[in-house]
Amino acid sequence: MSGPLSGLLVADFSRILAGPYATMLLADLGAEVVKVEAPGGDDTRSWQPPVRDGISTYYLAVNRNKRSIALDLKDPDDLAVARELAHRADVLVENFRPGGLARFGLDYPTLAAANAGLIYASISGFGSGPKGAALPGYDLIVQAISGLMSLTGSPDGEPFRAGISVFDVMAGMHATIGVLAALNARHETGLGQHVEVNLLSSALSGLVNQSSAYVAGGVVPTRMGNSHPSLFPYEPLPCSDGDLIITAGNNGQFRKLVEVLGVPGLADDPRFDRNEKRTANRAVLRPLLVERLSTRTTAEWFPEIIAAGVPCGPINSIDGGVAFATEIGLDPVVTVGSTPTVRNPITFSATQAEYRLPPPSLDEHGAELRAWLTGKETTE
Structure with missing residues (x-):
């Protein structure tokens, strides 16, 4: 059966982790995702080792079920293709610096004027306000600034980062939730909207009981190693x-x-x-x-x-x-093409996640997408 998001077109202008993770989740659920990459490709293509068949496993982790097109937004022809994609899309996801796409006419107000139903999701490090917009957003920086590192490690040792980019993943999930909520609202109004997510807000929300300890209880939590502040054992x-x-x-x-x-x-x-x-x-x-x-x-x-x-x-x-x-029957690995990937964690009783396409090579689908978007499709 088709996934629950079948029929939706997602223009993915994001790169690295938070945005690509969000768009992969949407793609797994049936959305058609077009990954727009700069001519040099998503940065994570070069984040190696480890690799599989010469491809970064970091890139492979968050880019299945997508089609890739390489576009140089400074090139007028490529920019026209990008704009056409945005005009047709149901959802656009981007994680440029706040306002960074405005110079290309790919900002929300400009696109919404031509595509009123567009759900436009922006992911940043510290929000789009005057002070936050100027700050580059990397997960490690947010782990430090949010207070997570002050909670991680031995009480008498140095602060540690989490073993994964936890707030990138969390922001990606928050962006996905925001997109789905905005799509539901569109059913009622016919109109899209701008969804904004930032890593620091996701971090403070995701710190749950620890951030609540301070904002509700006036207590500043500290490192306790592997111990819990409120439970034992x-x-x-x-x-x-x-x-x-x-x-x-x-x-x-x-x-x-x-x-x-x-x-x-x-x-x-x-x-x-x-x-x-x-x-x-x-x-x-x-x-x-x-x-x-x-x-x-x-x-x-x-x-x-x-x-x-x-x-x-x-x-x-x-x-x-x-x-x-695997032992308890969760079947955590699915092979897409010849690429093993980790299964989408959501199970549906009727409309299951789909694994249609392996993570694409750079511009793998560029020719067919350009032909479709420019109306210059050929028939044999």
Whole structure:
């Protein structure tokens, strides 16, 4: 069956990660996405290693189900093609510096005058205001400025970045949500609108309980390593051969945990009978749990603790994560053409995600797209 967004045309003027991730999600759901690249190509084409068949795996991660056309917006003919694409599109996604496309007549007010139904999504680092627009937006900078790095790492160590560009991904998802909401509004009004997302706002929203601790509670959170500020146990705990993540998020789960560990009395100990007490007395409780856990391996404890109804898990490398997802039937890898990619995470009961096209080579579809957009299609 066709995907839920079949029939929509998306003009993708974005590059790197946040925008391409958003447009890939739309493409997976059935939208026709045209990736507009500068003649030199998306920067991530050269972000290597690692590679597959000489192609950057970074680029491969976020560009399936798209058609590529290389356009030099400074060239009048190419610019005319870009404008025609924007005039036909249902959605346009861009992550130029705020206002950067205005000099080409590809800004929202100009395009909306000719295409009133256009959903125009802009992704920036710090918004389009006078001060934010001047700042270049890179995920690492936002991890630093937002406060995330102040929360990541050991309490007595240096701040660390997250292992992925977490706010690029988050902003891409927020942009996708905004596009879908604007498309729904278009059903009622017939009109498109300008959707704006910036990495810093996505970051502050995505910091959830940590940003709320400050804005609602006046508390500035600090690094706690792998510990949680409001829950215990909710962290790695050592077994005889390594650490096991254990998350007893409520009193019932804690009771089940201590029962399977063979120390059921801890659940009724007045120092530990409620979460806030366990959190306050973690320095006393942790050694008692570790004493029991250290008698067996992670592989021995994992199935028993899970069977008892307590969330837990080993600390895997990426290969282990993919293997575990495969083992439990999530089928995390789909091969598009000859390129293995990670499956879209959304499952529908009727209109499934589609995997039609592998990530395109630069300008792979340029000739056919130019012919279609200029009306110079040929017939054999």
